[in-house]
Amino acid sequence: MIRLPGSLPSLLFFPGVGRGPVWKVSRSIAEVRPTGPRPSPGKKLISARRLTLGLIPLALSACTVGPNYTRPATPSVATGNFAETANTAAAAATPLPDHWWRLYNDPVLDRLVADALAHNTDIRTAAANLARARAVLSEQRGQRLPSTDLSAGYTRSRTSATTSATGSAFESDFFQLGFDASYEVDLFGGVTRAIEAARGDRDAAAAELDSARVSVAAETARAYASACSNAAQRAVAIETVTLQQETLDLTNTLFTAGRGTRRDVQRADVLLANTQAQIPAFEAERRASLYALAVLTGHAPEAIDADADKCTAPPRVAATMPVGDGAALLARRPDVRAAERTLAADTARVGVATAALYPSIQLLGSIGLGAPKAGDVFKSPSLSWSIGPLISWNFPNQTIARAKVREARAGADASLARFDGTVLTALKEVEQALARYAGALDRNAALRRAEASSTDAAKLSKLRFDYGADSFLLLIEAERDRADARAALAASDAAVADAQVSLFKALGGGWEGAPTPERRDPAIP
Numbered sequence: 001m002i003r004l005p006g007s008l009p010s011l012l013f014f015p016g017v018g019r020g021p022v023w024k025v026s027r028s029i030a031e032v033r034p035t036g037p038r039p040s041p042g043k044k045l046i047s048a049r050r051l052t053l054g055l056i057p058l059a060l061s062a063c064t065v066g067p068n069y070t071r072p073a074t075p076s077v078a079t080g081n082f083a084e085t086a087n088t089a090a091a092a093a094t095p096l097p098d099h100w101w102r103l104y105n106d107p108v109l110d111r112l113v114a115d116a117l118a119h120n121t122d123i124r125t126a127a128a129n130l131a132r133a134r135a136v137l138s139e140q141r142g143q144r145l146p147s148t149d150l151s152a153g154y155t156r157s158r159t160s161a162t163t164s165a166t167g168s169a170f171e172s173d174f175f176q177l178g179f180d181a182s183y184e185v186d187l188f189g190g191v192t193r194a195i196e197a198a199r200g201d202r203d204a205a206a207a208e209l210d211s212a213r214v215s216v217a218a219e220t221a222r223a224y225a226s227a228c229s230n231a232a233q234r235a236v237a238i239e240t241v242t243l244q245q246e247t248l249d250l251t252n253t254l255f256t257a258g259r260g261t262r263r264d265v266q267r268a269d270v271l272l273a274n275t276q277a278q279i280p281a282f283e284a285e286r287r288a289s290l291y292a293l294a295v296l297t298g299h300a301p302e303a304i305d306a307d308a309d310k311c312t313a314p315p316r317v318a319a320t321m322p323v324g325d326g327a328a329l330l331a332r333r334p335d336v337r338a339a340e341r342t343l344a345a346d347t348a349r350v351g352v353a354t355a356a357l358y359p360s361i362q363l364l365g366s367i368g369l370g371a372p373k374a375g376d377v378f379k380s381p382s383l384s385w386s387i388g389p390l391i392s393w394n395f396p397n398q399t400i401a402r403a404k405v406r407e408a409r410a411g412a413d414a415s416l417a418r419f420d421g422t423v424l425t426a427l428k429e430v431e432q433a434l435a436r437y438a439g440a441l442d443r444n445a446a447l448r449r450a451e452a453s454s455t456d457a458a459k460l461s462k463l464r465f466d467y468g469a470d471s472f473l474l475l476i477e478a479e480r481d482r483a484d485a486r487a488a489l490a491a492s493d494a495a496v497a498d499a500q501v502s503l504f505k506a507l508g509g510g511w512e513g514a515p516t517p518e519r520r521d522p523a524i525p
Contacts, residue, residue: 064189065358066351069196069344072416074423078326082427084434085323090441091434091503094322096332098512100504101221103322104315108307109224112297113510116220119298119520123216126209127517133205137198143191146183146363152176175377176370183363190355193348200345207338210511214334216296218505221315223293225501228311229494230286235312236490237278240483244272247462247479251472264472271476275483298520314497321500323434323507329426333508339422343415346408353408356401359393426508433503440499444492447485454478454485 081093097103101113117123153176161169186192248268254260291301293308330336364387371382394401461478464470504510 063187064192064351065354066189066193067347067412069347071340072343072419074330075427078330078423078427080327081325082323082430082434084431084438088434088438088441089320090438091321091323093325094320095328096322096324096504096507096509098509100507100509101217103317103319104221106315108305108311109221109315112224112293112305112308113217113220114515115297116216117213117514118517120212120216120296120517121298123209123212123514124517124519126205126212130202130205130209133198133202137195137202140191140195140198143184143194144186146181149178149180151178151180173372173374174370175372175374176368177377178366178368180364180366182365185361185363187361188355188358190352193351193355196348197345197352200341200343200348204338204341204345207334207341210334210514211338213511213514214505214508217510218501220293220296221504222498222501223289223296224308224311225314225497226494227286227289227293227308229314229490229497230282230289231312232314232493233487233490234279234282234286236486237275237282240275240486241272241279243458244268244275244479244483247475248272254472260472264476267476271480271483278487314493316493316497317500321437321503323430323503326427329430329507330423333426334511335508336419336422336426339415339419343412343419346412346415350405350408350412353401353404356394356404357398359391359395362390362392364388364390426506429506430503433499433506437496437499437503440492440496444489444496447489447492451482451485451489454482458482 082091085091085093099113101109155174155176156171157174158171159169161167184191248265251260251265251268255262255265287304290304290308293305294301294303297305324332366386368384369377369382370384371377371379376382458478458481461470461475465472465475
């Protein structure tokens with residue numbers, strides 16, 4: 001850094017400004033008025049005023065270096081309907097409601113999602129990050145204002161006899177007040193670009209908060225659906241165990257009466273044991289989902305929600321799923337908005353790095369009052385002041401500054417790639433979720449038909465076995481088919497519920513009108 005003395009003219013070269021190199025002659029002037037009697041107004045005071053007036057047009061004609069941001073275009077296919085809506089009647093291009101979980105018509109789910117949006121720790125973290133980004137923006141905006149420093153001091157000093165000109169020691173007091181001010185002229189827009197970058201970071205943080213709300217709402221619905229689905233599968237397994245226990249009892253009776261074999265009893269017992277083994281797994285997964293649900297809503301894991309604990313059937317949207325179109329999706333998804341705002345911030349940072357290639361101009365001024373007696377501090381002879389510009393420039397060695405420009409440009413290129421990837425990923429996730437949801441519905445319909453047929457076949461086989469028309473082997477096979485069909489249907493119901501939640505999450509809704517998150521009182525269960 002080179003600081004030009006106030007008494008020397010300096011010739012500055014500004015590369016890359018306008019159409020070609022511009023040479024300007026500048027003079028750094030510092031007017032200092034020492035302590036003592038006030039002189040009559042003269043050339044020094046006039047020159048300071050002229051300097052201040054002369055710098056005003058210079059500040060007003062400042063340019064902003066670096067690229068100006070424009071929002072990148074998105075693929076034209078993203079503005080139309082989703083391709084999968086033409087392949088299934090389960091989804092329609094109607095607008096997605098803000099609070100999609102209300103489509104389930106489940107008051108328990110509505111309450112749980114509202115509770116999670118108000119108290120979830122991930123949402124609280126994102127809200128704190130947004131508050132910090134807002135503070136950083138306020139800090140950057142403060143760079144447009146002058147920096148000021150107010151000081152006051154008192155000094156009691158003693159001069160020794162050996163160093164005194166009179167050969168005797170003496171003591172003295174000195175009282176002083178001071179006010180310093182400095183202002184950076186944003187000649188090349190470095191401060192402006194820094195504010196733009198901070199504004200982009202703030203908007204990205206706001207989008208990240210909305211993204212956290214989308215994720216928490218979806219995961220809350222998923223955990224609730226998982227708990228209900230596992231309860232339903234456990235109930236199916238228990239009912240199947242009851243039926244298979246009846247078959248085993250019948251087999252034992254026949255064996256005792258001499259109409260069966262030990263092998264028939266063992267085969268019936270194996271079928272019963274396999275079904276019984278599924279019950280603990282379903283119960284464990286059910287309770288695990290309830291623990292996850294408690295934490296999602298800001299509670300301790302053991303604070304299991306009583307209403308969710310009673311749920312025995314997974315929630316399901318019976319109507320056609322409203323999915324909107326691609327344009328509405330990209331406008332709604334917070335991660336797309338966050339990626340776009342991050343790109344804007346990184347583009348502005350290119351301008352911040354570019355401004356460092358050019359001189360920095362500061363306007364400096366100070367006023368001081370000093371006197372050996374406290375009563376003389378505010379008298380005219382105690383006044384001193386100074387005013388003038390300070391020019392600093394990292395020149396000619398600009399290796400580091402130019403490397404930072406290249407670094408900032410690379411960061412902006414990476415942000416553009418992330419934005420494009422986020423847009424494509426959003427479209428992909430919706431198409432995949434629609435395809436999987438349609439497949440889950442078709443599979444569920446087929447399994448429902450299979451479950452009904454297997455139940456009728458098992459009843460018919462038992463009647464035929466009772467009358468001696470069928471063998472015990474056919475009865476066991478019919479019971480196994482019924483057990484497998486019932487279990488597959490229960491698992492398919494769970495898959496449909498999960499696919500619906502995945503589709504809602506991919507659509508990116510649920511953040512609109514969310515409450516301000518707050519910490520849950522640990523003393524309140």
